[in-house]
Amino acid sequence: MRNIVQITDAIRRGNNSFSKKDIHRETGIPWGTMCKGVDALLKSNSIFARRAEPSGRGRPTIPLCINPDSAYFVGIDVGAGSAKAVVCDLAFKTAHSARISTPRYDGKDAFFSWLFAFYDDVLQKSGIDPSRLKGVGVSVSGNVDSDNGIVVSGGNLGIKWGANLPVVDRLSLHAGVPALALPTQSAAAWGEYHFGLHKGEARLVTVGLGVGIGSGVVANHHLLISQPGAPVGYIGHIHIPGNDYLCACGFKGCIEAYSGGRSLAKVAAEKIPRRPELHSAPALDRAAAGDPDAREILSNAASYISVGVVSVIQLYSPTAVVFYGGQSHKDGFLFNRVIRDVTEIIPPERLEGVSMDISILGERQSAMGAARLAYEEFF
Ligand SMILES: [Zn+2]
Incomplete structure (x- = not known):
């Protein structure tokens, strides 16, 4: 990351109390380079120096503050x-x-x-x-x-x-x-890594339960960015044997071809044609606790999604899996079934260091x- 960003990040983390010494310690940027960076930030009014009350002997430390505006x-x-x-x-x-x-x-x-x-x-x-x-x-x-x-x-x-x-x-x-x-x-x-419940954790995975079943990965503090035709860490297109549904990606049997929000609506229309009130993902989720038809469809969807979540845990060893998207509800049937399935598949000692939460950042x-x-x- 660029020095100026590292310095600004450190000042922000320091909550208006960091001096140059703290920034030097936090960033590891050589003193001279760091001082130049701080001067440039002061000059552009991006930060300002707070006048601190002198405390004890020696030169007073000058806390640096972000100028938010x-x-x-x-x-x-x-x-x-x-x-x-x-x-x-x-x-x-x-x-x-x-x-x-x-x-x-x-x-x-x-x-x-x-x-x-x-x-x-x-x-x-x-x-x-x-x-x-x-x-x-x-x-x-x-x-x-x-x-x-x-x-x-x-x-x-x-x-x-x-x-x-x-x-x-x-x-x-x-x-x-x-x-x-x-x-x-x-x-x-990247949003979760910087602003979420598990911000700053070296290995973090996000799983989006929405129209697609998406996932993103921060591995050892680095963001993995997928390129066209070369997705990395994306679970939505993992193939599930026995799943015959065709995916938007052109493959047959992808997790999201069954478990994605719009796919679920299609699956419901096909499997229970006489129950149009259940032909949407939210309706299925609301009904699932007391409705065997809805429960069957969503249990199947959850078992597919859990294969993806388990895979991503095995591949990237995250300490946090953060769920988000329209189908991630604390009390939702699908979400809780996914967590249950994952918990049943992964041995407890492996799961011990993994938090699974719903994003606090929302949409x-x-x-x-x-x-x-x-x-x-x-x-
Ligand atoms: Zn696909």
Whole structure:
């Protein structure tokens, strides 16, 4: 990570009490380089020095503070069902957040005018001084070429492979600040790693139970970012023997081809055609406790998902698995069944060091992760 970001992170962590000495100790950046960084931050008004009461003898230490209003970062997450946005200040407090529904993809022009309108609205309602905006991070539920800033496809959004939306070029041109793009699942993991219940844990996995069954991985403090056609740490397309449902990815038998939110609605319509009241994922979840039809479908879905969760635990040895998405409810049947199945499969001694929780960040998680990445790149 860049020195200036490391120094700013340390000052933020220090909660307005860190001196240069503390920053030096925390970051390990050589003293001279660190001092130059601090001077640059002071000069740009990104931080300020607090006048401390002299205590005892010797030179007083001068605590450094973040000036929250000096820089802003926007994070936008375009999910299959809805899009979320956050505007974060330099202290990474959310100055504004918003959510709208994502329209079904209907060509490049329509997509960009919708995205720009959302962006403009968010920025305007945040009330921030646009000249203090430093960058925008966008996460998209789909295949994103993050090196080139291109959305190659988004199966659950209706964006076909090869659509190649130049989201970074177009958005940075529109916004007048640099932009970056990455897949939603990676952004979610980064959001949890920096702001969630288990922030800072070296090995952390996020599992999204929504339209897709997504997952993201932080391995030894590094974010793994999937590239188009080369997903890493993504459980949704793990093949389940005996599952005959066709997936949006083109394969047959993927976990999300059965257990994803929209897939569940299709499965229910096929298996219990005479019960239209159960033809949606939330309806199944509400009914499952007392309804054998709903329970059968969701138990099966949970057994598939648990294969994915167990796999990701075996592959990356996380100390925390954080669940999020529309189907992750504390009292929900599906969620609890997944936890139960995972607990039954993995031996207790292996599971002992693994926390499984629902995200406290809610649906803003990926947008937060995207904003954080924009800060890391463009501050
Ligand atoms: Zn698939």
